[in-house]
Amino acid sequence: MSINEIRAAVLSGTATSQDYANLPLPDSYRAVTVHADEVGMFEGQTTWEKDPRKSLHLDEVALPELGPGEALVAVMASAINYNTVWTSIFEPVPTFAFLRKYGRLSELTKRHDLPYHILGSDLAGVVLRTGPGVNKWKAGDEVVAHCLSVELEDAAGHNDTMLDPEQRIWGFETNFGGLAEIALVKTNQLMPKPDHLTWEEAASPGLVNSTAYRQLVSRNGAGMKQGDVVLIWGASGGLGSYATQYALNGGAIPVCVVSSPQKAEICRAMGAELIIDRNAEEYRFWSDPQTQNPKEWQRFGARIRELTGGEDPDIVFEHPGRETFGASVYVARRGGTIVTCASTSGFQHEYDNRYLWMNLKRIVGSHFANYREAWEANRLIQKGMIHPTLSRSYSLENAGQAAFDVHRNLHQGKVGVLCLAPGEGLGVRDAALRDRHRSEIDRFRDV
Numbered sequence: 001m002s003i004n005e006i007r008a009a010v011l012s013g014t015a016t017s018q019d020y021a022n023l024p025l026p027d028s029y030r031a032v033t034v035h036a037d038e039v040g041m042f043e044g045q046t047t048w049e050k051d052p053r054k055s056l057h058l059d060e061v062a063l064p065e066l067g068p069g070e071a072l073v074a075v076m077a078s079a080i081n082y083n084t085v086w087t088s089i090f091e092p093v094p095t096f097a098f099l100r101k102y103g104r105l106s107e108l109t110k111r112h113d114l115p116y117h118i119l120g121s122d123l124a125g126v127v128l129r130t131g132p133g134v135n136k137w138k139a140g141d142e143v144v145a146h147c148l149s150v151e152l153e154d155a156a157g158h159n160d161t162m163l164d165p166e167q168r169i170w171g172f173e174t175n176f177g178g179l180a181e182i183a184l185v186k187t188n189q190l191m192p193k194p195d196h197l198t199w200e201e202a203a204s205p206g207l208v209n210s211t212a213y214r215q216l217v218s219r220n221g222a223g224m225k226q227g228d229v230v231l232i233w234g235a236s237g238g239l240g241s242y243a244t245q246y247a248l249n250g251g252a253i254p255v256c257v258v259s260s261p262q263k264a265e266i267c268r269a270m271g272a273e274l275i276i277d278r279n280a281e282e283y284r285f286w287s288d289p290q291t292q293n294p295k296e297w298q299r300f301g302a303r304i305r306e307l308t309g310g311e312d313p314d315i316v317f318e319h320p321g322r323e324t325f326g327a328s329v330y331v332a333r334r335g336g337t338i339v340t341c342a343s344t345s346g347f348q349h350e351y352d353n354r355y356l357w358m359n360l361k362r363i364v365g366s367h368f369a370n371y372r373e374a375w376e377a378n379r380l381i382q383k384g385m386i387h388p389t390l391s392r393s394y395s396l397e398n399a400g401q402a403a404f405d406v407h408r409n410l411h412q413g414k415v416g417v418l419c420l421a422p423g424e425g426l427g428v429r430d431a432a433l434r435d436r437h438r439s440e441i442d443r444f445r446d447v
Contacts, residue, residue, distance in 0.1 A: 002026040003181055006074045007420045010126050013429075020128060020139035025072070031061045031180030032399045032417075033116040034087055039094040052088035052403035058396060061118060064176050064184050067108045070131040071187050073143065075419040076199035076427060077393070078178040079122040081207050081238070082344055085407045087119050087172060088400075092347060098173040105151075105166065112175040120179030121147035121171040124193055124202035124427070125420070134187045142193040142429075145185050146374035147207050149174050152188075160220060161370040169368060178203075179399055181420050188371055194382045195430035199421045201441065204390040204414040205242070205381055210369035212242035213377035215317065215341050217250065220373070221366045222315045222339040226251030231304065231313040231331065233320050235272065236263035238406075238414045239342070241389040241444070243317045244270050249385060255304055255313065259409075266412060269443045274307040276300075285327050292350060297330040304331055315339060322346030329363070330355050339364040384433055387440040389413030393424055413444040 002024045009015040009023060034055050042050040066072055087095045095117050103113025127141045137143070149170040150161045157164025171177025176184035193202045215221040216230070224230060230247045234240040235256030247254035248271050255274045256267040264275045283300055287293045304313065312333035318325065321343025328338050329351040338361065343349070356363070369377065380386040393416035394402040405411045418424065428434055434441065 003029060003420070006128065007422070010074060010076060010420065011422075011426065015140060017138050017140035020126065023128065025063060025128065026182075028060045028062050029181040030058055030396065031118040032120065032396065033057050033059045033061065033118055034090075034095070036094075036096045036115040036117075039090050039096065042089060047089065047091060050089035050091075050407075052085060052407055053400035055088045055090070056119075056400040056403060058399070059116060061116065061180075063182065064111050066129055066131045066184070068132045069134060069186055069188070071127050071134065071137060071185055071190065072129045073123060073125045073145065073183050073185060074128050075123045075125040075178055075180055075183050076421040077124050077203040078120045078180075078417045078419055079204045079206070079390075080399070080402045080406045080415045080417065081121050082342060082406065083121055083169060083172040083207075084119050084179070084403050087117065088403050089407070095172060098168070099175055102168065102174060114175060118175055118177050118180055119171055120177035120183070121169060122203050122206040123178035123183055123419075124199045125183070127190070128182070130187060137187050137190050141190070142427075143190045144193050144202050144206055144378065145170070145178065145183070145189045146191060146210050146369065146371070146378070147171060148189065148368055148371065148374065149186055150188075162220070162367060179396070179417060179419070181396075191375055191378045192382065193427075194378070196384065196428060196433035196437065197381075197388060197441070198425050199427040200393045200416040200418060200424055201388040201390050202427065204388045204416050205378070205386075207368065208239045208414065209242045209381065209386065210374040210377045211341055211366070212239055212246055214369040214373045215339050215366040216243050216246050216315070218369070218373050220370075221364060222317075222337045224250055224252050224315060228252040228314040229255060229308050229311050229333075230315045230317060231255045231257065231328070232317045233257050233324055233328075235275075236266040236412055238389065238411070239319055240317070241266070241270070241413050242386065244272055245386050248272065249380075253308065255307060263412065266444065276303060276307070285324065292326045294330070294352070297327045300327055301331040312336065319343070320345045322349055325349040326351040329361065332361050334359045335361065337362045337364055339366050341366045384437045387437060389444045390416050391444040392416070393418055
C-alpha cells in the first residue's frame with residue numbers, strides 16, 4: 001500500500017516533511033524500461049520503422065539503494081524527450097553500454113548496471129528521502145529535476161560542470177530515470193517546482209528549457225543579444241518552442257522554421273511574426289541521400305532576407321542535424337554562429353566549409369546545461385516569463401505511444417506522462433499567478 005499512501009500524501013497538499021519522512025518506502029515500483037536482451041529486436045529496420053511501443057515495457061522494479069548526496073523522489077509526472085526515443089530504438093548505440101561504463105566507476109554506481117534501463121530525463125514530484133550529506137533539500141519538498149548527473153571530483157568540471165569527465169544525462173546514461181513512480185537523482189539536480197503549474201506542466205520544461213537556455217542565451221552557447229536575428233529550426237517543437245520564447249523575451253528577432261500551417265499558428269500565438277513553412281515552400285536541401293542542393297540553400301537564404309529586410313541570421317539554432325546543417329552553415333551571416341545541440345535527422349553532418357572559413361562563421365557545440373543555467377531557466381518559468389509548451393499527456397501505461405508520437409513527429413511542443421498523478425490539472429499552488437498567464441500556458445493545447 002505504500003505507493004498509494006505516497007500518492008495520497010502528495011494529493012492532500014497538507015502533508016508535512018515529517019509525514020513524508022514517516023511514510024514507508026515500497027520494495028518495488030512501476031517504471032518504463034527497455035530490456036538488455038531485446039537490443040537486437042529492430043535489426044534490419046530503418047530508424048523510421050523502429051517502434052518504441054514494441055520496446056518499452058512497464059515493469060515492477062526494485063527500489064534502488066539511496067547513496068550520499070542523492071534523493072528518492074515520488075514522480076507525479078514526467079515527459080518524453082528525443083533521448084527517450086533514441087533509447088527505445090537502441091540508436092545510435094544501446095544505452096546499456098552507458099550503464100556498464102558507469103557501473104565500473106565505483107561500488108555505488110554498480111547499482112546502475114542492470115539488465116533493464118529505467119528511462120526518463122524529466123520529472124516533477126516530491127522528495128521522499130535524502131541520503132547522507134544532503135542539507136538543502138528535505139522530504140516533502142516539491143521539486144523538478146534537471147538531467148545533469150555529475151560526479152564533480154575532477155577540476156575540469158568546476159568552471160562548467162558540463163565539462164566534467166564524469167558528466168552524464170540522467171535517465172539516458174544513468175538508470176532509475178523519471179518515467180516511473182519513483183526516481184533516484186542527485187540532489188544537485190533538484191530545483192523548486194513552479195507553484196503555478198500542474199504536475200505535468202512542471203515536468204515538461206526540464207531538459208528542453210535548460211538546453212535552449214544554454215544553447216541560445218548563455219555565454220557557453222550563442223550568447224544571444226537584443227536585435228539578433230535568430231533562425232530557429234522546428235520552432236514549434238519541444239526544443240524550438242523554448243528557443244522562440246527566449247528570442248522574443250530577450251529582444252531578438254526569431255525566424256521560425258516549421259513544417260505545417262498548424263505549427264506556424266503556434267509560433268504566431270507565441271508572438272513570432274517571421275515564419276517559414278518549409279513544406280509549403282517545398283525546400284529540398286538534398287537532391288538525393290548523398291547529394292546536397294546548394295541552389296536550395298540560396299533560395300532559403302533569399303527567403304530569410306525577404307522576411308528580415310535584407311539581414312542574414314546572426315544565430316542559427318540547430319538541432320535537426322544532417323538534413324539541415326549544410327543550409328544552416330550557408331545562411332548564417334558573415335561572422336555568425338551556428339549552435340547545435342542534437343541531430344534528430346542524422347548524426348553525420350555535411351556542409352561546404354568555404355562558407356564557414358571564408359566568412360568567419362563559428363560552429364558551437366552545446367549539450368544540455370550546467371546547474372546554474374538550468375536553475376536560471378527554471379527561475380524564468382517560476383516567474384511566468386517563460387512558459388511550458390505541453391500539448392498532451394499520456395498515462396504511464398501508454399508511455400510507448402507517447403514516445404512513438406515524438407519519434408514520428410506527431411506532436412506539438414512537449415508530450416507529458418502522468419506517473420503517480422491520477423489525472424491532469426493537479427498540483428497548482430499559486431492560482432493567482434496561473435490566472436495571469438493562463439492563455440500562455442494553454443496555448444499549445446488550444447492549437
